[in-house]
Amino acid sequence: MPSAANDRALADGRRLLRHLAARIDFPVAFRLWDESVIPFDGTASGADTGAAGEPRHVVRIAGPDVFRALIRRPGLETLFRLYATGRIDIEGRDLIGLFRAGQSWKRGRPSPGSLIRGLPLGATLRLALGGRSDAGPAAGHVYEGEETGRDAARRDNSRFIQFHYDVSNDFYRLFLDPEMLYSCAYFHDWSEPLEQAQKNKLDMICRKLRLRPGERFLDIGCGWGALICHAATHYGVTAHGVTLSEAQFEHARAKIDRLGLADRVTVELRDYATLDGEWDKIASIGMYEHVGIANYPAYFKKLQHLLRDRGILLNHGITRRAKRKPKTFRRISQGRRIILRYIFPGSDLDHIGNTLDVMETAGFEIHDVEGWREHYALTCQHWYERLTDNADAAIDEIGAERYRMWLAYLAGVSVGFEAGPLRIFQVVASSQARKGPSELPPTRADLYA
Numbered sequence: 001m002p003s004a005a006n007d008r009a010l011a012d013g014r015r016l017l018r019h020l021a022a023r024i025d026f027p028v029a030f031r032l033w034d035e036s037v038i039p040f041d042g043t044a045s046g047a048d049t050g051a052a053g054e055p056r057h058v059v060r061i062a063g064p065d066v067f068r069a070l071i072r073r074p075g076l077e078t079l080f081r082l083y084a085t086g087r088i089d090i091e092g093r094d095l096i097g098l099f100r101a102g103q104s105w106k107r108g109r110p111s112p113g114s115l116i117r118g119l120p121l122g123a124t125l126r127l128a129l130g131g132r133s134d135a136g137p138a139a140g141h142v143y144e145g146e147e148t149g150r151d152a153a154r155r156d157n158s159r160f161i162q163f164h165y166d167v168s169n170d171f172y173r174l175f176l177d178p179e180m181l182y183s184c185a186y187f188h189d190w191s192e193p194l195e196q197a198q199k200n201k202l203d204m205i206c207r208k209l210r211l212r213p214g215e216r217f218l219d220i221g222c223g224w225g226a227l228i229c230h231a232a233t234h235y236g237v238t239a240h241g242v243t244l245s246e247a248q249f250e251h252a253r254a255k256i257d258r259l260g261l262a263d264r265v266t267v268e269l270r271d272y273a274t275l276d277g278e279w280d281k282i283a284s285i286g287m288y289e290h291v292g293i294a295n296y297p298a299y300f301k302k303l304q305h306l307l308r309d310r311g312i313l314l315n316h317g318i319t320r321r322a323k324r325k326p327k328t329f330r331r332i333s334q335g336r337r338i339i340l341r342y343i344f345p346g347s348d349l350d351h352i353g354n355t356l357d358v359m360e361t362a363g364f365e366i367h368d369v370e371g372w373r374e375h376y377a378l379t380c381q382h383w384y385e386r387l388t389d390n391a392d393a394a395i396d397e398i399g400a401e402r403y404r405m406w407l408a409y410l411a412g413v414s415v416g417f418e419a420g421p422l423r424i425f426q427v428v429a430s431s432q433a434r435k436g437p438s439e440l441p442p443t444r445a446d447l448y449a
Contacts, residue, residue: 009064012123067127076334095411149346160346165245175386180224183286184376211235215280221287225252300362307431322351364429380414
């Protein structure tokens with residue numbers, strides 16, 4: 001950019017940021033591309049540094065195109081693309097801290113009218129009209145297709161799963177525990193290391209299912225095979241897992257061979273809907289989020305058919321807080337749209353009340369519902385910290401843009417569970433084809449013995 005145009009853009013950017021800084025009290029400062037700093041402290045001082053002490057979070061702006069993109073298309077997705085493409089950055093990589101501050105700020109944020117009043121129009125227009133004609137950088141990594149999965153005719157579960165899970169096994173190894181468990185850990189205390197909390201989770205699932213030697217156990221969406229191997233090794237069951245991810249399938253198959261479990265553990269690259277046979281116990285861990293709410297009746301009815309009468313199902317999955325109106329609940333927020341397009345296409349989050357209704361209608365008796373919300377907030381925080389610690393290796397594996405997308409995703413999900421809009425539940429239910437005893441113990445004492 002020519003020197004005069006650059007100087008004008010810097011001056012306009014400072015004017016716009018100072019206008020906003022006088023109206024917004026938020027622990028952040030913006031560092032422009034000439035290294036000048038504008039703090040946001042809710043004062044009218046407009047000083048470049050130190051107006052409210054050293055800010056906790058510093059956002060770097062790489063050039064005037066950042067202003068242009070946000071003025072032309074303000075919104076969370078534009079911010080996400082700017083971060084993913086490196087046009088904005090967070091010094092110190094404390095995205096979780098920044099998102100936590102944003103959650104608190106939402107309760108006292110100023111109205112749009114107060115922000116617009118007195119806006120420096122000349123500076124804003126010059127920033128909006130300068131440079132290229134587009135409204136911000138396009139992300140190279142995006143799901144090509146109908147990402148919501150709500151159109152049944154265009155829904156492709158295999159493509160959805162492979163987009164998210166077939167990034168590469170080496171990438172997932174950078175932030176998961178050695179067992180490659182990509183679902184909520186279970187902490188006996190909050191200071192426990194992730195590796196132990198994930199072992200706790202495997203054991204709690206097997207205990208809730210009341211697995212016994214010789215039983216037939218099915219894991220729907222078995223991931224990298226940790227649960228089926230654990231259940232066979234420690235509980236003596238014959239275990240079978242299915243997944244639609246080729247990368248997970250190959251890893252699970254190699255793990256079974258390495259542990260010498262081929263006589264008791266099998267895995268298939270297969271859609272659960274095509275399964276037949278009968279099992280004593282079934283686990284679905286982090287799977288039903290992929291199914292789509294509209295498909296829940298068929299999903300749970302299929303699982304009910306696969307279970308022997310009074311066999312036990314453990315359904316473990318992420319949900320959202322219920323809304324007063326179903327139409328409001330089904331509305332896709334900006335944050336959800338980002339996850340669908342760039343991270344997790346086809347995913348759909350129910351509220352637990354509807355899930356329980358559908359399960360009962362499908363022929364299940366509900367025995368236990370346990371919320372693990374805070375456990376998942378901490379799990380995602382561990383994943384985020386591990387990924388930042390392995391930044392160079394992650395970038396070598398999947399590229400800088402996709403790495404930054406995952407950082408934002410894990411940080412956002414962690415704070416979403418911490419704040420409360422996101423929930424996660426384990427539901428224990430039994431197939432109820434006949435009336436009478438459930439075959440479960442009279443108390444939960446056996447889970448903690």
